[in-house]
Amino acid sequence: MKRHLFTPGPTPVPPQVLAALAEPIVHHRSPDYRPIFRNCLDRLTAVFRTAREPLMFTASGTGAMESAVANIARPGDRVVVVSAGNFGQRWVQIAQAFECDVDVIDYEWGEMPAAEDLAARLRELGGAKAVLVTHSETSTGVVADVRALAAAAAEAGAFSVVDAISSLGAVPLETDEWGIDVVVAGSQKALMTPPGLAFAATSHATDGGRARGYYFDWARNRKAQEKLDAAFTPAVSLVVALDVALGLLLEDGLEAAFDRHVRLGRACREGAKAMGLELFSPDDDSSAVVTAVKMPDGVEAGEVVLSLRDRFGITLAGGQGPIKGKIVRIGHIGWFDVFDIATALAGLELALSEAGAEIERGVAVSRALETYEHTAV
Numbered sequence: 001m002k003r004h005l006f007t008p009g010p011t012p013v014p015p016q017v018l019a020a021l022a023e024p025i026v027h028h029r030s031p032d033y034r035p036i037f038r039n040c041l042d043r044l045t046a047v048f049r050t051a052r053e054p055l056m057f058t059a060s061g062t063g064a065m066e067s068a069v070a071n072i073a074r075p076g077d078r079v080v081v082v083s084a085g086n087f088g089q090r091w092v093q094i095a096q097a098f099e100c101d102v103d104v105i106d107y108e109w110g111e112m113p114a115a116e117d118l119a120a121r122l123r124e125l126g127g128a129k130a131v132l133v134t135h136s137e138t139s140t141g142v143v144a145d146v147r148a149l150a151a152a153a154a155e156a157g158a159f160s161v162v163d164a165i166s167s168l169g170a171v172p173l174e175t176d177e178w179g180i181d182v183v184v185a186g187s188q189k190a191l192m193t194p195p196g197l198a199f200a201a202t203s204h205a206t207d208g209g210r211a212r213g214y215y216f217d218w219a220r221n222r223k224a225q226e227k228l229d230a231a232f233t234p235a236v237s238l239v240v241a242l243d244v245a246l247g248l249l250l251e252d253g254l255e256a257a258f259d260r261h262v263r264l265g266r267a268c269r270e271g272a273k274a275m276g277l278e279l280f281s282p283d284d285d286s287s288a289v290v291t292a293v294k295m296p297d298g299v300e301a302g303e304v305v306l307s308l309r310d311r312f313g314i315t316l317a318g319g320q321g322p323i324k325g326k327i328v329r330i331g332h333i334g335w336f337d338v339f340d341i342a343t344a345l346a347g348l349e350l351a352l353s354e355a356g357a358e359i360e361r362g363v364a365v366s367r368a369l370e371t372y373e374h375t376a377v
């Protein structure tokens with residue numbers, strides 16, 4: 001059966017990138033690797049929209065999140081987390097594991113965080129060492145205004161730390177221009193590469209902290225990276241592949257990628273609504289990364305996900321936490337086109353009608369295609 005991966009991570013990988021993964025292993029301290037590493041770091045720097053080369057780790061995205069807390073915060077330091085879903089909760093758990101004094105602005109899942117709330121909380125608290133936020137909350141489809149959140153953090157003298165794991169390369173993110181101190185990301189979402197690499201763009205202001213832990217010590221990693229070395233054996237095959245993927249992304253340009261994600265989001269929302277489904281994610285262009293769709297009454301999302309996989313080879317994601325069983329999530333991150341959206345919607349339509357849901361048949365795909373075609377960003 002042909003398989004279709006439409007989850008919000010990991011995401012499909014273009015054939016050129018897959019082909020690069022099959023190349024013979026090169027040694028990381030040799031001229032076979034260093035020019036590729038150099039090129040890849042330059043491309044990564046461009047994608048992060050920063051002047052300072054991001055650090056690269058062999059880890060999943062969560063490793064880069066952990067590195068931020070380990071390098072910035074001492075035990076007992078106050079850290080404010082803006083949380084509105086699963087990945088906000090991950091910040092809370094990491095900061096607690098590092099024995100920070102964690103203060104959480106806890107939104108309902110699916111709510112849009114407001115910078116005014118953060119500013120007010122920081123005033124109440126009299127400041128904080130760092131503010132940890134999520135750009136694209138992949139569990140709900142909400143993309144937060146991290147520019148405004150970072151400004152509120154800066155106003156209070158706190159470092160702003162942004163989890164951009166599912167947003168980098170999908171929606172605009174200006175690390176330097178928006179004054180964000182730390183942006184973390186991973187290879188397996190909009191960067192169109194398999195899981196296994198994580199990145200942290202860090203500002204000069206965050207230098208000089210003493211890292212807790214060894215592997216993720218920013219100073220140690222930066223010292224090595226400055227010599228085109230790595231403190232530890234890098235996942236060389238993934239770096240070779242990432243270089244190809246970033247080349248594809250930058251060849252068309254980031255603006256084209258942002259544009260495409262907005263239009264894919266529109267197509268997916270209009271298609272789902274045409275079927276008679278309700279959206280869980282916001283019904284506007286901010287929601288360009290993941291579309292979360294509520295299941296009709298009496299339909300369990302997990303069963304729909306399983307039936308899509310078994311019957312049609314389509315993998316979507318269910319809900320997490322309090323919305324488990326209630327929504328399915330269609331990722332349109334990275335290497336996606338409108339025909340992927342059409343396939344996801346067509347499969348969903350079939351699976352839902354087999355599950356006995358009363359939905360409008362035969363309209364979702366054409367609505368999605370029309371929407372994609374006829375709406376300029």
Ligand SMILES: *Cc1c(COP(=O)(O)O)cnc(C)c1O
Binds near residue numbers: 063087138163
């Ligand atoms: C996928 C994701 C993560 C987790 O990344 P891993 O690579 O699985 O560690 C964290 N935050 C967000 C917003 C994500 O989408």
